[in-house]
Amino acid sequence: MNSKKLPAVLCAVFAAVSVLFIVLSIVNFTKDSDDGTVIDKETAGLVLAQGVQADAPAAALDAVISNNMKAQGEYPAGIREELKQAYSINNDLVGWLSIPGTELDTAVVQGGDNNYYLKKDFYNKTTYETSSDNYGNIYLDYRCLPDGLSKNMVIHGHTTGRSDGIPKQSFRSLYDYRNMNHFIENPIIKYSTLTEEYTYKICAVFLSTTQGKDDNGYFFNYIYPDMSESNMVGYIEQVNQRKLYDTGVSLEPADKVLTLSTCIYDYGKSIDTRLVVVARLLHEGESESIDTSLVKDNPDYRRPQVWYNSKGKTNPYKNSTDWQPSPN
Secondary structure, three states, rough: OOOOHHHHHHHHHHHHHHHHHHHHHHHHOOOEOOOEEEOOOOOOOOOOOOHHHHHOOHHHHHHHHHOOOOOOOOOOOOOOOOHHHHHHOOOOOOEEEEEEOOOOEEEEEEHHHHHHHHHHHOOOOEHHHOOOOOOOOOOOOOOOOOOOOHHHHEEEEEOOOOOOOOOOOOOHHHHHHOOHHHHOOEEEEEHHHHHHHHEEEEEEEEEEEEOHHHHHHOOOOOOOOOOEEEEEEEHHHHHHHOOEEEEEEEEEEOOEEEEEEEEEEEOOOOOOOOEEEEEEEOOOOOOOOHHHHHEEEEEOOOOOOOHHHHHHOOOOOOOOOOOOOOOO
């Protein structure tokens, strides 16, 4: 071979091998190795493929798109440019959620009910196929408006229960909001629909049980999406009773809220409990900063009746009025 052509040939071979390696990496990112360990724990079951994050060419992405999710060249009118590639992989994409200063930065999907994405990942795979745990995918409540803002935009997500090597897109990072200093450092949530970006300011963090039997027969239905302003007065009262600390951020009946909800076990494994982070839409002209002098601990926040029973304490909220959500 002509020695002058050798460098060019080697470059071509190197380029071809590099492309092949990228494609194989994307194809195999969810597969287990021979010894049963996950190849890439960061992406297992919850996050977009590295190819999506790195804006890989469509030809490479085709290899990881399942048969019922075909890439397409047409998108909803006005879709944000940075969401097009993810949307082409899964048309259930309705938005993007992030909390600046934390690891939470993830796609949000929406199913036909609130069960589908409990165990399905972004690629419509049951997550135990790509991970040893059923993490599912972070998803918008099926009753909420996907292309606008419901009064209460509710987003559900699992946590992992592990402290190391967790998929960063799970809601595990919400656990940090039990500490008010974490709120002080990270009070803002960003949520984008396919067409618009919104900024929310966190106003409350609380725990709520899901079974009436644990709290004198009452279940606080904080995931209702379409409360009226008059009905929201009772909702705000329930939130204020339960919040772990005062944030100093106002919550008014006219506000639109974003609710992040995930499982937690602070009252024990037998008590089905949710950690809830509530934020309200930033007011026009309002700063994203908070007044830290107003952030105060709330040692007497409302717990479920079973907690008071276990501690031998009197429940100061036992005779409180039960609130029920209503669109009227």
